[in-house]
Amino acid sequence: MLHAGLCMVRQYCAFAGIAHGHNAREFFARLVERRIATPYTAAHRRARLYHAHHRRLYTAIGEPHSRFRKPLPVGRAMERLMMLDAVLEQPSIPWLATERDKWDHFVRTFGTSLTLEWPPQLRFGTPPHITLRYFPDRQPIGVVEADQAYTFLYLATKPWTTDLHAFLQRHVDLLRSIRRWTVRVLLPPHLFGARESLLQRVVPPAGGETGIAEEEIERETRQRANWLKWEGIDRKARPKAGAERLMPAGRKFPELQRGELSREGIEPNPATSRN
Numbered sequence: 001m002l003h004a005g006l007c008m009v010r011q012y013c014a015f016a017g018i019a020h021g022h023n024a025r026e027f028f029a030r031l032v033e034r035r036i037a038t039p040y041t042a043a044h045r046r047a048r049l050y051h052a053h054h055r056r057l058y059t060a061i062g063e064p065h066s067r068f069r070k071p072l073p074v075g076r077a078m079e080r081l082m083m084l085d086a087v088l089e090q091p092s093i094p095w096l097a098t099e100r101d102k103w104d105h106f107v108r109t110f111g112t113s114l115t116l117e118w119p120p121q122l123r124f125g126t127p128p129h130i131t132l133r134y135f136p137d138r139q140p141i142g143v144v145e146a147d148q149a150y151t152f153l154y155l156a157t158k159p160w161t162t163d164l165h166a167f168l169q170r171h172v173d174l175l176r177s178i179r180r181w182t183v184r185v186l187l188p189p190h191l192f193g194a195r196e197s198l199l200q201r202v203v204p205p206a207g208g209e210t211g212i213a214e215e216e217i218e219r220e221t222r223q224r225a226n227w228l229k230w231e232g233i234d235r236k237a238r239p240k241a242g243a244e245r246l247m248p249a250g251r252k253f254p255e256l257q258r259g260e261l262s263r264e265g266i267e268p269n270p271a272t273s274r275n
Contacts, residue, residue, distance in 0.1 A: 002097035004080035005068025006051040014088050082186050083155050095140045102135040109147050120170035149180040159194035
């Protein structure tokens with residue numbers, strides 16, 4: 001509920017550490033019967049999603065007004081499942097999902113060294129009536145090692161880089177204060193055809209003068225693993241041997257001179273193929 005508001009049976013089983021079988025399916029059937037959750041049929045007819053929307057559930061986790069309670073199109077649901085899968089891939093680390101969780105964590109971690117300019121923020125209104133909202137992006141942050149290493153998830157939903165640029169710019173000051181960070185960019189199936197054009201608009205072309213040698217990559221990642229990863233969900237997108245490249249982030253984001261950009265493919269997302 002914190003990361004997506006919905007799930008598939010297999011995702012719930014992975015989270016709960018239980019077998020994917022009859023008991024799990026019966027559990028979701030009872031949720032539907034009690035009107036706690038609503039089932040959706042995905043584009044792949046064998047895939048069934050369950051949207052948890054009951055107010056009491058969200059009140060119990062401190063999010064009674066969560067937007068995840070609202071119904072949504074199947075396409076948006078599949079995007080949220082991608083995000084949930086990315087979180088479940090790293091079950092050993094805690095994930096910060098809400099604005100409050102992120103604020104509390106970084107205030108507690110950095111203490112008095114945290115300035116109000118560090119966290120990503122959006123301003124609304126005009127002086128003197130300005131509302132400031134911190135951590136406005138509903139993208140999970142994984143705490144790999146508090147005060148040392150973090151993973152920032154970003155789900156691309158459009159075939160251009162404007163939103164990604166804005167996301168990175170909002171996080172610039174925070175990223176500069178963290179020793180090691182990774183930004184994982186997740187691409188839904190309908191954007192996979194735009195993968196190369198997206199990459200080219202964010203980083204210099206692979207093989208150009210800005211590329212760095214493999215030994216430099218290895219040395220740099222030992223010292224400071226700041227990566228921007230492009231991830232897809234199509235087996236065909238797996239890079240060819242030697243295709244993985246790191247590009248200096250400073251060309252597009254001067255504030256992140258120590259950051260690197262990389263791209264990679266991953267296995268097909270089970271959310272599109274099985275329940």
